[in-house]
Amino acid sequence: METRELRYFVAVAEELHFGRAAERLGIAQPPLSRAIRQLEHRLGARLLERSSRAVALTEAGATLLREGRAALDAVAAAERRTRRAAQATGAGGIVLVTKAGAAGELLAKLLDAYAAEPGAVPVDVLLCGPGEQERLLRTGHADVGLLHLPYDRVTGLDTEPLRTEGQVAVLPAGHPLTTRTQVRMADVAALPGLPQPRWPAADGSYPDGPGPQVRDHTQLLQLIALGRTMAVMPETVRAHLHDDLVAVPVVDAPDVTTVIAWPPQTRSHPIATLIATAIRL
Amino acid sequence: METRELRYFVAVAEELHFGRAAERLGIAQPPLSRAIRQLEHRLGARLLERSSRAVALTEAGATLLREGRAALDAVAAAERRTRRAAQATGAGGIVLVTKAGAAGELLAKLLDAYAAEPGAVPVDVLLCGPGEQERLLRTGHADVGLLHLPYDRVTGLDTEPLRTEGQVAVLPAGHPLTTRTQVRMADVAALPGLPQPRWPAADGSYPDGPGPQVRDHTQLLQLIALGRTMAVMPETVRAHLHDDLVAVPVVDAPDVTTVIAWPPQTRSHPIATLIATAIRL
DNA sequence: ACCCGTCGATACCGCACCGGTATCGATCCC
DNA sequence: GGGATCGATACCGGTGCGGTATCGACGGGT
Structure with a gap:
């Protein structure tokens, strides 16, 4: 199976429409139809159910979509990492990815400690939205990441735990609950006038709901200060x-574990040093 | 980057010889030379150092070899799992892989417990040599495996621990150490007349040394009974x-954890049930 | 009911590219 | 210095990818 065939199939499976998929791929529709047919014939499996009005995935097609995305990510990672290894033998920096606005002082401590190591190389810090880290690591855009369990998925990555902490409810100053010394999840699940914020899904779209749309933590804290929403976050x-926000411990919220994560094939000395430094912290 | 190019490069990088690589790939040598050159040009990176007498990997080449193998495994897994999903929608069995001769009663208990679950499907048990499980899982030959930390690598797999146990030294009956109630690693590291067995490496070759070559646990136990070797194994x-073998606890040996492992993309109901059953045991 | 619009499949064509054979050029060994 | 080894180059033929033109099936609107 060639990556071209996989790219074609993934495009059709995501669009569920041959015309749009062909446009996205920059080719005409007939070659795309033929490629999919050939792929189906070679695999001996029906991948798509075409009814001349709608296209649907079969069981096998859903499997190939899932596995094919992972395979394409792996190919992209191989290409990207090879390019980086070539242009910067030994001198190339490490790319560390983390959620914008999270793990601030832990990250600062890690960067300081690593910079003091012998043989340390420059570390580029890449900040991204929630849920993007895993893909950036799997596609070779980043070498190592700071993630938060159980919020981030770490499937297919190697991880080491760094720190575990409880969670607090962040509320606008003056809210009735801010007089409490502790709350429970049930207390903050559905506060009148303070709906839960909506985070973007993997495809960038937002789920329906009453809460405001947020992209990162800074934005979120600002919206809480404005009295539009609230959030449960690591302590x-x-x-x-600032004094316009109040944090109240949530006693029955699941603990959040900050982990350092990296792709399993990693074998470079500077990255191993960075990981070892992080674990020692 | 197409999988064909990756296959070609991996072949050359493994053989370090264009002629042999071409033979292995079933093509002539000139197209292979051209393909590698094109790949290097497209990546903008020298992958191989040719000195008309020897071929060596550059830093970038080593990276592409490592990452490329992983990518090819992922593509192979996508293809294999799609085929399996097609021919057996719902009725297809699960393939469980484990080391030959290890985790016997745990496996039996798991299979019994799983068979009693509602919606259980047939489970094919695949026995293989040590170190092969990871690749079988990553290439889609198997769906789930029982592995032993710290012996087996689980990079890139999701795992859940099932059981932790100490280790024992297995010795031929009548050996002087069998009178002891416990031993230490140093006691058994270099026993006169009982050299350590040699396990095959990933490529099937055996390292040099005085000990006998072994392929699985049955063979190993037989060789111990014959007084040719000894081994430290989970208790x-x-x-x-049988009565021709004696086990003595090794107090300072690292504990062995049996884990259930599966590829991160897995999303099938029967496999999730099997994993949940294993964790409950 | 009929027509038109949508969408995937089919037919056919030209060209890029892959793979094969023949050969060269460099290096090492005897 | 001659032969052997090994990768690079030159050239050729065929496969197959992508393009345009068109068909056929299904739905929806008036």
Whole structure:
């Protein structure tokens, strides 16, 4: 199976429309139809159910979509990492990815400690939205990441835990609950007038609901200060709170574990040093 | 980057010889030379150092070899799992892989418990040599595996621990150390007349050394009974020992954790049930 | 009911590119 | 210095990819 065939199939499976998929791929529709047919014939499996009015995935097609995306990510990672290895033998920096606005002081400590190591190389810090880290690591855009369990998925990555902490409810100053010394999840699940914020899904779209749309933590804290929403977050956010925000411990919220994660094929010395430094912290 | 190019490069990088690589690929040497040159040009990176007498990997080449193998495995897995999903929608069995001669009663209990679950499907058990499980899981030959930390690598797989146990030294009956109630690693590291067995490497070759070559646990136990070697193994091997073999606890050996492992993309109901059953045991 | 619009399949064509054979050029060994 | 080894180059033929033109099936609107 060639990556071209996989790219074609993934495009059709995502669009569920041959015409749009062909446009996205920059080719005409007939070659695309033929390629899919050939792929089906070679695999001996029906991948798509065409009814001349709608296209649907079969069981096998859903499998190939899932596995094919992972395979294409792996190919892209191979290409990207090879390019980076070529242009920067030994001198190339490490790309570290983390969620914007999270793990601030832990990251600062890590970068300081690593810079003091012998043989340390420059570290580029890449900040991204929630849920993007895993893909950036799997596609070779980043070498190592700081993620938060159980929020981030770490399937297919190697990880080491760094720190575990409880969670706090972040509320606008003056809210009735801010007089409490602790709350429970049930207390904050559906506060009148403070709907839960909506985070974007993997495809960038937002789910329906009453809460405001947010992209990162800074934005979120601002919206809480404005009294539009609230959030349950790891307790280290306290460091970033001004007096217009109040944090109340949530006693029955699941603990959040910050982990350092990297793709399993990694074998470079600087990255191994960075990981070892992080674990020692 | 097409999988064909990756296959070609991996062949050359493994053989370090264009002629042999071409033979292995079933093509002539000139097209292979051209394909590698084109790949290098497209990546903008020198992958191989040719000195008309020897071929060597550059830094970028080593990266592409490592990442390319992983990518090819992912493509192979996508193809294999799609075929399996097609021919057996719902009725297809699960393939479980484990080391020959290991985790016997745990496996039996798991299979019994799973068979009693509602919606259970047939489970094919695939026995293989040590170190092969990871690749079988990553290439889609198997769906789930029982592995043993820290012996087996689980990079790139999702795992859940099932059981942790100490290790015992397995010795031929009558050996002086069998009178002891416990030993230390240093006691058994270099026993006169009982050299360590040699396991095959990933490529099937055996390292040099005085000990006998072994392929699986049955063979190993037989060679121990013959007084040719000894081994440190998880304590559950006791169940398989006859009176010609004696097990002595090794107090400072690292604990062995049996884990259930599966590829991260897995999303099938029967496999999820099997994993949940295993964790409950 | 009929027509038109939509959408995937089919037919056919030209060209890029892959793979094969023949040969060269460099290096090492005897 | 001659032969052997090994990768690079030159050239050729065929496969197959992508393009345009068109068909056929299904739905929806008036």
